[in-house]
Amino acid sequence: MSLKKINNRAEMTDSLKAEGKNYVLLYKKGSDVSDCSYASIERALKDAENINVLTADVNQVRDIHVQYEITSAPSLLIFEGKKFVKTVKGCNDDGFYKSLFESALFTAKSADGDKPVKRVTVYSTPSCSWCTTLKRHLDHNGVRYREVDVSKDQKAAETMVRKSGQQGVPQTDINGKMIVGFDKTRINTLLGIN
Numbered sequence: 568m569s570l571k572k573i574n575n576r577a578e579m580t581d582s583l584k585a586e587g588k589n590y591v592l593l594y595k596k597g598s599d600v601s602d603c604s605y606a607s608i609e610r611a612l613k614d615a616e617n618i619n620v621l622t623a624d625v626n627q628v629r630d631i632h633v634q635y636e637i638t639s640a641p642s643l644l645i646f647e648g649k650k651f652v653k654t655v656k657g658c659n660d661d662g663f664y665k666s667l668f669e670s671a672l673f674t675a676k677s678a679d680g681d682k683p684v685k686r687v688t689v690y691s692t693p694s695c696s697w698c699t700t701l702k703r704h705l706d707h708n709g710v711r712y713r714e715v716d717v718s719k720d721q722k723a724a725e726t727m728v729r730k731s732g733q734q735g736v737p738q739t740d741i742n743g744k745m746i747v748g749f750d751k752t753r754i755n756t757l758l759g760i761n
Contacts, residue, residue: 570609570622576630580649582621589646590620590668593632603658604641611664618668662722669713685758687712688740690727694718698737701749708760712739 570592573579583589592608594601605622612618623631625640635644635651643655655667670686689705689712691698705712717724717736727738731745739746741757754760 569612570605570620573621573623573628575628576634579621579623579631582619583646583649584619585648587617587648588619589648590618591631591644591646592620592622593625593628593637593640593642593644594622595626595640596624597626598640600658601641604643607659607661608643608664610661611668615665615668620668660722662720662726666723666726685710686740686742687758689714690717690723690738690740691736692716692718695736697749701737701739701754704749704751704754708758710758710760 571582573582573591579591592605594605596602596605608620612620625632631644632638632640632642635654637644637654639656641656641658645652645655666688670688687705687710689698689702691702691714693716702712702714715723715727717727724734727740728734730740731738731747733747735747737749739754741754744757746753746757
């Protein structure tokens, strides 16, 4: 998947998908921070599918940032469908953006449709027996999750340690709350599993 350049707000509005998340990167070409953000997002999208990321160079496009009161570039605007939700400012590493984009695709829903959607990421390694137990538990309960093999992804491993302060696996990120190990009671509580 690649970044799609837009030239004005009308083109942006037409390019936003009605369902799911959309992203609009406002950047200033030639600025170190903006170029960093652009390159990180491009790397994060390398193997991604169905992620709608639009780009607008604020040197040329002048009608988007004023609409959303954006005063600095780079800024990544996040939309739920066509509704503006929030902004992520500055340059982040490609692991951050990859996680951001994948969390939009991999969500967990409990059986009760009235409960809010949960974003679940499982950090694991192939040789970890507790990781297998945790994933079986989630599969058994119909929980959708994104699995990250930290033995193959150094940036993801660093992200995991930064979030939890721990290196051991399994670790589960449920809507930003980190659970170290297979703490079945806490996992069930956060996911609404009875």
